Amino acid sequence: MQATMSKADQRKLQKLKLKASRRDQYKRFTRSKGGNFFYTLFLILFGLFSVLPMYYCIITSFKPLDELLVFPPRFYVISPTVASYLTLPSLLDNLAVPLSRYAFNSIFVSVVTTFFHVLVGSAAAYVLAKTNIKGKTVIFAVVQMSLLYNAYTLEIPRYLIYSGLGMIDTYWAYILPMIPSSMGVFLMKQFMESNVPDALIEAAKIDGAGSFRTFWQIAMPNVKPAWLTLTLFSFRDLWSIQPGGTIFSEELKTLPFAASTIAQSGIARQGCAMAVTVIMMIPPILVYLVTQRSVTQTMSSSGIK
Amino acid sequence: MENAKTVTVLSKQQKRDRFLANLVHYLMLSPFFILFFAFTVLPVISSVVLSFFDFDAVSTPRWGFLDNYLRLFVQDDVFPKALSNTLVLAIVTGPLGFFVAFMLAWMVNEFGPSVRTLLSFMFYAPALAGNVYFIWQILFSGDAYGYINSTLLSWGLIVEPIQWLKNPSYALPIICIVQLWMSMGVTFLSNISGLQNVNPELYEAGAIDGVKNRWHELWYITIPSMKSIMMFGVVMQIQSAFSISVVPIALCGYPSINNSADTIVSLITDVGTSRYEMGYAAAISVVLFILMFATKSLLGKLVNMAGR
Numbered sequence: 193m194q195a196t197m198s199k200a201d202q203r204k205l206q207k208l209k210l211k212a213s214r215r216d217q218y219k220r221f222t223r224s225k226g227g228n229f230f231y232t233l234f235l236i237l238f239g240l241f242s243v244l245p246m247y248y249c250i251i252t253s254f255k256p257l258d259e260l261l262v263f264p265p266r267f268y269v270i271s272p273t274v275a276s277y278l279t280l281p282s283l284l285d286n287l288a289v290p291l292s293r294y295a296f297n298s299i300f301v302s303v304v305t306t307f308f309h310v311l312v313g314s315a316a317a318y319v320l321a322k323t324n325i326k327g328k329t330v331i332f333a334v335v336q337m338s339l340l341y342n343a344y345t346l347e348i349p350r351y352l353i354y355s356g357l358g359m360i361d362t363y364w365a366y367i368l369p370m371i372p373s374s375m376g377v378f379l380m381k382q383f384m385e386s387n388v389p390d391a392l393i394e395a396a397k398i399d400g401a402g403s404f405r406t407f408w409q410i411a412m413p414n415v416k417p418a419w420l421t422l423t424l425f426s427f428r429d430l431w432s433i434q435p436g437g438t439i440f441s442e443e444l445k446t447l448p449f450a451a452s453t454i455a456q457s458g459i460a461r462q463g464c465a466m467a468v469t470v471i472m473m474i475p476p477i478l479v480y481l482v483t484q485r486s487v488t489q490t491m492s493s494s495g496i497k
Numbered sequence: 498m499e500n501a502k503t504v505t506v507l508s509k510q511q512k513r514d515r516f517l518a519n520l521v522h523y524l525m526l527s528p529f530f531i532l533f534f535a536f537t538v539l540p541v542i543s544s545v546v547l548s549f550f551d552f553d554a555v556s557t558p559r560w561g562f563l564d565n566y567l568r569l570f571v572q573d574d575v576f577p578k579a580l581s582n583t584l585v586l587a588i589v590t591g592p593l594g595f596f597v598a599f600m601l602a603w604m605v606n607e608f609g610p611s612v613r614t615l616l617s618f619m620f621y622a623p624a625l626a627g628n629v630y631f632i633w634q635i636l637f638s639g640d641a642y643g644y645i646n647s648t649l650l651s652w653g654l655i656v657e658p659i660q661w662l663k664n665p666s667y668a669l670p671i672i673c674i675v676q677l678w679m680s681m682g683v684t685f686l687s688n689i690s691g692l693q694n695v696n697p698e699l700y701e702a703g704a705i706d707g708v709k710n711r712w713h714e715l716w717y718i719t720i721p722s723m724k725s726i727m728m729f730g731v732v733m734q735i736q737s738a739f740s741i742s743v744v745p746i747a748l749c750g751y752p753s754i755n756n757s758a759d760t761i762v763s764l765i766t767d768v769g770t771s772r773y774e775m776g777y778a779a780a781i782s783v784v785l786f787i788l789m790f791a792t793k794s795l796l797g798k799l800v801n802m803a804g805r
Contacts, residue, residue: 319522344765
């Protein structure tokens with residue numbers, strides 16, 4: 193009977209379970225009411241302090257010119273206006289190629305690279321965490337160590353490698369170097385080690401699943417919070433990627449570059465600069481909300497009862 | 498005889514299976530490994546090699562063996578100051594940042610999914626908003642109109658505005674505060690996800706077994722189940738605490754007054770960017786790496802001891 197339960201019913205059941213477990217959270221024996229109150233108060237105060245700069249950006253983008261020039265800058269706006277946003281289209285004429293081209297580059301680079309970044313990193317992490325191949329301890333040690341080496345001094349050797357591989361002034365210069373991330377492999381490996389039980393992998397193998405299938409269908413669902421978080425980290429970094437010394441063609445440059453072109457026109461354009469900043473903030477925030485919403489909804493299930 | 502034969506045949510089959518399985522494992526590792534080797538391992542190796550050369554980024558590197566290192570420890574008078582600043586910043590913001598990121602994640606985890614998402618969004622907002630430390634420039638502005646100065650003046654606590662970012666005795670503490678406030682990034686979110694993955698049955702079992710309050714639960718259940726994620730946090734924290742440079746350069750400039758806010762990484766950036774001494778910059782990076790690696794090894798042992 194249970195097997196024939198419709199999908200809608202199943203979903204309903206899941207929701208009920210979730211609600212029940214949520215209620216339980218507050219009723220846990222180990223929590224005192226006074227403690228709960230104090231914590232909530234502290235968190236709200238700290239949280240408000242943290243959003244201050246983001247709030248300031250948004251407020252400033254709605255300030256009229258005379259309020260923009262007030263010093264010290266105010267944390268509120270008296271007569272809000274969307275003038276800064278309305279002047280943006282006229283500033284687009286200063287751009288060398290149409291805005292849509294920059295937008296396409298940014299979206300293409302962020303989405304494609306993030307996908308491969310998470311996939312490649314997770315596959316490597318699975319091998320390092322859950323198999324017995326030779327040399328995995330050494331590789332993992334090198335991955336960890338590479339995190340501690342100062343990135344700035346690597347720029348010149350990297351540039352030589354890019355040019356040796358013919359990557360200069362192509363999309364590859366954005367994509368390839370961003371795919372292998374020591375941080376991502378490290379994060380995924382730690383999660384897989386503690387959250388993917390060996391027994392589960394053995395069971396999958398007995399059922400005839402190959403290594404890749406075990407990784408994709410058993411390991412990955414068990415570390416969903418980890419790869420969702422990695423997706424966010426990767427997207428956030430890639431969205432703000434600027435062509436360094438590796439991209440020269442205007443039609444390959446990204447939105448942050450266009451944004452900085454629009455913004456760099458002195459104090460009178462301060463409002464426009466803030467408006468651009470606010471607009472540029474939206475995609476990472478959306479990705480944040482989507483990924484973290486499902487992170488916080490994943491109920492831990494080890495897969496073994 | 499018959500039996501022995503089947504055994505050897507079987508083990509051959511097994512060997513082949515194992516070989517095939519390992520082949521797949523190597524194939525799964527290879528995309529990462531190849532790219533990682535090309536874009537990280539090779540550059541690190543060449544940078545270490547470069548640290549023994551005199552290289553100005555244009556002409557052919559000249560072999561100098563330990564010249565760069567000798568110069569760093571004997572001649573450079575910014576280095577000792579930068580080293581001590583870096584150590585102070587690392588010792589204050591490293592553990593404290595880790596602690597704050599862990600405790601906040603732990604507190605946020607008490608709430609239902611929606612409140613949790615909202616609160617963690619607020620804490621993560623500085624990381625999402627990008628270069629946000631400018632807000633501190635407004636707050637700590639050195640004239641009488643800066644928010645902190647004008648508040649202190651109106652309360653009568655000071656008689657004339659303080660040059661917060663230009664004063665050697667305030668610069669470092671202010672950078673500590675800003676850096677701590679910005680530390681709610683990678684470590685915080687990885688802790689949030691790590692807490693999601695702690696098996697709730699452990700908490701139930703703990704409550705039955707006599708865990709009395711949240712602190713007990715934290716020490717005996719949460720921390721032991723989070724060890725590997727905490728180790729990740731430790732390494733990321735070491736990386737960011739020893740690499741502080743963007744905030745001091747933005748707030749206090751480089752070089753700052755009396756080098757009061759210069760760090761090793763801001764020294765590296767200066768040596769490389771404005772003096773083009775790439776071999777020397779590489780040597781400083783190697784020293785910094787050794788420092789960070791020693792710290793990591795030490796802390797790794799500490800994490801393993803927690804919750805025992």
